[in-house]
Amino acid sequence: MTVFDDRIIVIYVLGGPGAGKGTQCARLVEDFDFVHLSAGDLLRAEQHREGSEFSKLIQDCIKNGTIVPMEVTIKLLENAMGEAVERKKGSHGWEDGRGRFLIDGFPRKMDQALKFDESVRAASAVLFFTTSEEVMLKRLLERGKTSGREDDNEESIKKRFVTYMEATMPVINYYRSLGKVAEVDSTASVEEVHAKASTVVNAIFKGEMSNNIVLA
Numbered sequence: 001m002t003v004f005d006d007r008i009i010v011i012y013v014l015g016g017p018g019a020g021k022g023t024q025c026a027r028l029v030e031d032f033d034f035v036h037l038s039a040g041d042l043l044r045a046e047q048h049r050e051g052s053e054f055s056k057l058i059q060d061c062i063k064n065g066t067i068v069p070m071e072v073t074i075k076l077l078e079n080a081m082g083e084a085v086e087r088k089k090g091s092h093g094w095e096d097g098r099g100r101f102l103i104d105g106f107p108r109k110m111d112q113a114l115k116f117d118e119s120v121r122a123a124s125a126v127l128f129f130t131t132s133e134e135v136m137l138k139r140l141l142e143r144g145k146t147s148g149r150e151d152d153n154e155e156s157i158k159k160r161f162v163t164y165m166e167a168t169m170p171v172i173n174y175y176r177s178l179g180k181v182a183e184v185d186s187t188a189s190v191e192e193v194h195a196k197a198s199t200v201v202n203a204i205f206k207g208e209m210s211n212n213i214v215l216a
């Protein structure tokens with residue numbers, strides 16, 4: 001039994017640090033009336049919440065590119081989803097009555113994937129953005145000039161790459177084994193990547209994604 005039923009559609013958005021997940025999610029929100037929840041943003045908000053017992057833990061994990069224990073992140077996501085559903089009820093709601101969530105930067109590790117799918121809501125698909133480490137590093141160092149993020153520096157970025165390869169790639173391979181991964185090369189311009197991502201999401205909504213997809 002999951003917290004949310006089949007009126008709620010969840011798409012996980014994964015990819016290496018700086019692959020463009022947040023950028024593309026913002027664009028897809030405009031097209032498909034998604035609620036976009038970034039696990040990293042929720043953790044940063046919790047880190048800075050006055051009185052949070054997890055503040056120091058989250059700060060250390062983010063700086064070192066390691067993964068915050070799943071209980072913390074899943075609770076934050078579950079709460080944010082619940083709040084979004086309530087907000088939607090109070091306004092016009094979702095057009096077709098089906099709630100649509102893009103869960104960005106999550107699950108980063110197998111334990112999170114299994115727990116969220118089984119207890120909150122199983123993901124319909126994984127939108128997976130890929131590009132080279134060289135491109136990701138360049139983007140993140142550029143972003144770091146203005147982002148104020150404690151992990152947008154070369155030392156933290158290198159650690160994030162290691163965590164991504166060791167903990168997150170197994171998650172992607174797990175969803176590949178379920179035929180749920182839509183891989184989109186995110187090296188090109190924001191517009192070009194957006195066009196491909198949009199095509200994929202359309203296919204997911206039309207129920208046309210019966211196996212993994214790769215869009216180069």
Ligand SMILES: Nc1ncnc2c1ncn2[C@@H]1O[C@H](COP(=O)(O)OP(=O)(O)OP(=O)(O)O)[C@@H](O)[C@H]1O
Binds near residue numbers: 015016022024139
């Ligand atoms: N297709 C693109 N071409 C050029 N720059 C891009 C592209 N997509 C994103 N960027 C830029 O790269 C940086 C990282 O993008 P974004 O924040 O979307 O990545 P992310 O995958 O969410 O990263 P993180 O895992 O660190 O949260 C941003 O400064 C963004 O403006």
Ligand SMILES: O=c1ccn([C@@H]2O[C@H](COP(=O)(O)O)[C@@H](O)[C@H]2O)c(=O)[nH]1
Binds near residue numbers: 107
């Ligand atoms: O599920 C998650 C997601 C993120 N984290 C931590 O946050 C940072 C930043 O995440 P971004 O997606 O790049 O904003 C990440 O490096 C982890 O330290 C997490 O622990 N669990």
Ligand SMILES: [Mg+2]
Binds near residue numbers: 022038040105
């Ligand atoms: Mg991001």
